Amino acid sequence: MSTPLKIARLNANQSDFAQHLDVLLAWEGVSDKAVNNRVEEIIAAVRERGDAALVEYTARFDGLQVDAMADLILDRARLELALERITGEQREALEVAAERVKRYHEHQRQESWRYTEADGTVLGQQITPLDRAGLYVPGGKASYPSSVLMNAIPAKVAGVPEVVMVVPTPRGEINELVLAAACLAGVDRVFTIGGAQAVAALAYGTESVPRVDKIVGPGNIYVATAKRAVFGQVGIDMIAGPSEILVVCDGQTDPDWIAMDLFSQAEHDEDAQSILLSPDATFLDAVEASLNRLIGELEREAIVRVSLENRAALIKVDNLEQACELANRIAPEHLELSVEDPDALLPLIRHAGAIFMGRHTPEALGDYCAGPNHVLPTSGTARFSSPLGVYDFQKRSSVIFCSPDGASELGKTASVLARGESLTAHARSAEYRIKP
Template sequence: MTVSTAIARLNAADPDFARHLDHLLSWESVSDDAVNQRVLDIIMAVRERGDAALVEFTQRFDGVDAKSIDDLILNRERLELALTRITPAQREALETAANRVRMYHERQKQDSWQYTEADGTVLGQKVTPLDRAGLYVPGGKASYPSSVLMNAIPAKVAGVAEVVMVVPTPRGEVNELVLAAACIAGVDRVFTVGGAQAVAALAYGTESVPQVDKIVGPGNIYVATAKRHVFGQVGIDMIAGPSEILVVCDGQTDPDWIAMDLFSQAEHDEDAQAILVSPDAAFLDRVAASIDKLMPTMERAEIIEKSINGRGALIQVRDMQQAMDVANRIAPEHLELSVADPQAWLPHIRHAGAIFMGRHTSEALGDYCAGPNHVLPTSGTARFSSPLGVYDFQKRSSIIFCSEQGASELGHTASVLARGESLTAHARSAEYRILTQEKGN
């Protein structure tokens, strides 16, 4: 295979740098009218015909010879069987990763709290897990057991009573690693359906698929479009864009390591983005040479080459402080600080989904087994979004209990503000609770 790499070279000192960077970063997941209408039709069919529509779409889109919905349900025993069908090394790796993910997310749990004011008024917050969560998992050869762990375990740690997984099995192809991961993560029910029809089933429920409160997990353009349409009926995690990595390096890390770190995201997708920022121009040259040297050795060389040439870049900056400024401008999904003292630069980072500290911390460790979640904000949304976590599967209710004295005192304030808004019923409702002796004063 002949692979030619021509990764873009940018310099932050160039007058047009900002414009070139904006062009490099621009990406939008646009559903054309045909996709959008097809998804709307599928959602409506599932709402109207339930299980029958699921069976029909699964036959048509996935090539599965399903006679009824019963053929699309996997019970707990089938998940446990998957554990026996994977290799001992695979099972040990899944269990190790699951334990680390669980330990990390246990620290994210939020508890209810209350405090009492001097007059006896009690204020607080009640934290409650969602009743049911839906997990979408891509199926077939391009399936990711690690995503099962990352999505299901935080839900279970949060206390979600039931996690329902949907996973397509194109042409009947079942991925035993995915099912084994579901077993280890504590998934309660599995339906072998995918696409927009699976999202619709989770959002609205069918005779067999229970309606969930929130849908999480990655998918193709049809899945993403369906998630957009059902948002509001249910919660969703995010509409994720292509995977991305930004490496900030001081020039002292092995260039082969950095090239492979860039490849680790580029191999996901032709639209994935891999960027290296360094103040050392000679180091950028060495990494470019490593890219050319290592590219022909990669199994997914064609995908990597398209990603690197289409959306990748080597960016030269004035110094490390400017590297931090560029990193914050990009707000990457994954940020590697491959520098001598990453802790010193951490306070300078304001926007990143996950920050990998030091030369030995490859992004790949975070994808699988470090512990923090690998479901991260993409396309600059790290400016206002966070990784998936336990908090995504909990909701908060405010607690307000007013003592007689507290209701009386607060009633005066509420009355003034309500009448200022011309909401008389609000004002009088509060005024009824003002103590008689205060009314007369």
């Protein structure tokens, strides 16, 4: 029998609940000075010495000695070989997931548009894809083929001509599932490099690694710090924090199901967060009992235990409406509405990365094969940001065409405003187009 879990039990009506919740949600993901300094050194070295620095850092950090950068490049044929090497069951699962992700994201694709005003002036918006996207994929033990699909497929659906993937292979460990996923997702080039040095290579380019327009994908603190450092030189998806799940339950779902849903995020890492809100105190007791009974069956029990005892909570609320208010306060990455009528609650939800509706929709399905993207805003950033999608790989350019009559009329307005700002050249430029 495992040692009983010590999970926080809170009541939304207790006088100090707000303070307890703030402490529970607090997570500081900012790198310390030592990490920042190291990352800055690595970026500077890659910018200065290019491929030579990448080869050196790969030997130092990944324990992989190579003679030249050419030894760290995998061509399309190698990706196709990986697809042949995995089991038939794995290939079928990847193909099903890839097709579902592609089908969902095709609905997100935006098209150019324009309209013509009465005087012949044409206004519109032109949608174009990025020229090249960079995908960072963790290597070694933290290998996630599902993340390859979720990052690369939206880029391809958006029309990005070239997707470049970087993935470290510590001591030469190659994950065939990751390469197979890259093959199915349409990744064009793969470099077996990782860490801050890989981010720097994608941002600035080297003799072998092409410079990209945007870097997406998860990584450790060095990768996150490097992405933050190169932002502005290139676009990035987000600086992601630990994984989170918030479950709202009416007390009628099987407690074992809810316990396993909470475990599903807690097993990611010790900083992951799992929270349950319910108006039924007896149900909270039942879920706590399930957590204690089932935790011993988990392969990652040690990680789950730390996560639950440090960052989890079982919270009693008055009703489901109050639960939704709290959900908006928390703005979780994953929100499960495990209730009889989730559609009734949906209009009350304003902030969540992904919303899983009903008792039979566990978050785990979203991680792999439901279709929507699993790259989601964390740490409350769902208040102002969205899941990764096709729109992250498309740019919007304004289109303006003035007819002579339109330029004349607009010129009058622009002249007044420009002279009001003391920008005489602006005013005169507009005035030249005004008809006498």
